[in-house]
Amino acid sequence: MATATDPDALSTEAERPGRLREFWYYFRENRGAVFGLWIFLAFLFVAIFAPLIAPHDPTAQYRQAFLQPPVWQEGGSWQFPLGTDMVGRDMLSRLLHGARFSFFVGIVVVVIAAGGGITVGLLAGFSPRWLDSIIMRLMDVILAFPSLLLALVLVAILGPSLLNAMIAIAIVLQPHYVRLTRASVMSELPKDYVTSARVAGASLPRLMFVTVLPNCLAPIIVQAALSFSTAILDAAALGFLGMxxxxxxxxxxxMLSEAREFILRAWWVVTFPGLAILVTVLAINLMGDGLRDALDPKLKRS
Known part of the structure; x- marks a missing residue:
C-alpha cells in the first residue's frame, strides 16, 4: 500500500505538470508558433460565438445595399462595416459564420482521417509481411494521385455537398496517417517495453492501442495540425469549384466562387474571404511547426 511519502506516487504526480512545462517551454521558443496559436484561438472564438457576434443573418439580403463598399470607402456605412456582396448580404456576418464551417470541416476531416489512418497503420505494423505489403501498396496508389484531383473525383461520384467534400478530403488525407503510424510502430516494436508486454501476456489489441500507440502520438499530433489546415484549404478549393x-x-x-465575376467592380467580395483562408491556414501551419519543435526530441536543444 502506497504511503504519502511513496517516491513512485510522488514522481507520477510530478511527471504530468513537468511534461506540460517542458512542452510549453519548447513551443514558446518558436515565436511564429505562439503567434499562430493566438490567431487560431481568435478564429476558434469567432467560430463558436459567430451567431452572437455577427451583426446580421448571413443569408439575409438587403435589396437597397447591393455591392455596398466597406465603411472606410465612399458610400460605405457602419451598418455593413465590411460591405455587402452582389445580392446585398453582409460580408462581415458571412465571414464570421464561414469560420464555423471551416473549423467544422477541419475537425471532422481530421477525426475521420486520423481515426481510420491510425487504425490501419497499427494493423499494418502488427500484421504479417504479406498483408503489410498489400496495405502499403494500396496507400501508395492513393498517394500517387494529386490530392485535390482525387477529392474532386470522389465528390463528383458522391455528389456536390459539404458532407461529401469532407468525406472525400478525409479519404485523401488518410494514407498520410497510415504511413506515419506504421513507421512509428515499426520503430517501437523492437524496444524492451514491447517485449516485456508480450512476455507478460498482453493481448494484441492491448499491445496495439495501450502499449505502443501512446508512444507514437507525437508525430501524429503534428500531422493532425497540418491536416487541419489542408482540410480547410481543400474544402475552400472544392467550394470554389462548385463541388x-x-x-x-x-x-x-x-463565397469566392460566387464573387469571382465582381473582382474588378467590388474588390472586397473576393479579398476578405481570401484573406480569411490565408490567415487561418498560415496560423495553423505556424502552430504545427511549433508542435513539431516541442514534441520531436531530435529538435530539442539541451
Missing part, C-alpha cells in the same frame, strides 16, 4: 458547400452557405470557398 463543396452550395450557395447560400457562407463558406469561404463558396
Amino acid at each position: 463543396g458547400a452550395q450557395p447560400p452557405t457562407p463558406e469561404w470557398g463558396t
Whole structure:
C-alpha cells in the first residue's frame, strides 16, 4: 500500500505538470508558433460565438445595399462595416459564420482521417509481411494521385455537398496517417517495453492501442495540425469549384466562387474571404511547426 511519502506516487504526480512545462517551454521558443496559436484561438472564438457576434443573418439580403463598399470607402456605412456582396448580404456576418464551417470541416476531416489512418497503420505494423505489403501498396496508389484531383473525383461520384467534400478530403488525407503510424510502430516494436508486454501476456489489441500507440502520438499530433489546415484549404478549393458547400452557405470557398465575376467592380467580395483562408491556414501551419519543435526530441536543444 502506497504511503504519502511513496517516491513512485510522488514522481507520477510530478511527471504530468513537468511534461506540460517542458512542452510549453519548447513551443514558446518558436515565436511564429505562439503567434499562430493566438490567431487560431481568435478564429476558434469567432467560430463558436459567430451567431452572437455577427451583426446580421448571413443569408439575409438587403435589396437597397447591393455591392455596398466597406465603411472606410465612399458610400460605405457602419451598418455593413465590411460591405455587402452582389445580392446585398453582409460580408462581415458571412465571414464570421464561414469560420464555423471551416473549423467544422477541419475537425471532422481530421477525426475521420486520423481515426481510420491510425487504425490501419497499427494493423499494418502488427500484421504479417504479406498483408503489410498489400496495405502499403494500396496507400501508395492513393498517394500517387494529386490530392485535390482525387477529392474532386470522389465528390463528383458522391455528389456536390459539404458532407461529401469532407468525406472525400478525409479519404485523401488518410494514407498520410497510415504511413506515419506504421513507421512509428515499426520503430517501437523492437524496444524492451514491447517485449516485456508480450512476455507478460498482453493481448494484441492491448499491445496495439495501450502499449505502443501512446508512444507514437507525437508525430501524429503534428500531422493532425497540418491536416487541419489542408482540410480547410481543400474544402475552400472544392467550394470554389462548385463541388463543396452550395450557395447560400457562407463558406469561404463558396463565397469566392460566387464573387469571382465582381473582382474588378467590388474588390472586397473576393479579398476578405481570401484573406480569411490565408490567415487561418498560415496560423495553423505556424502552430504545427511549433508542435513539431516541442514534441520531436531530435529538435530539442539541451
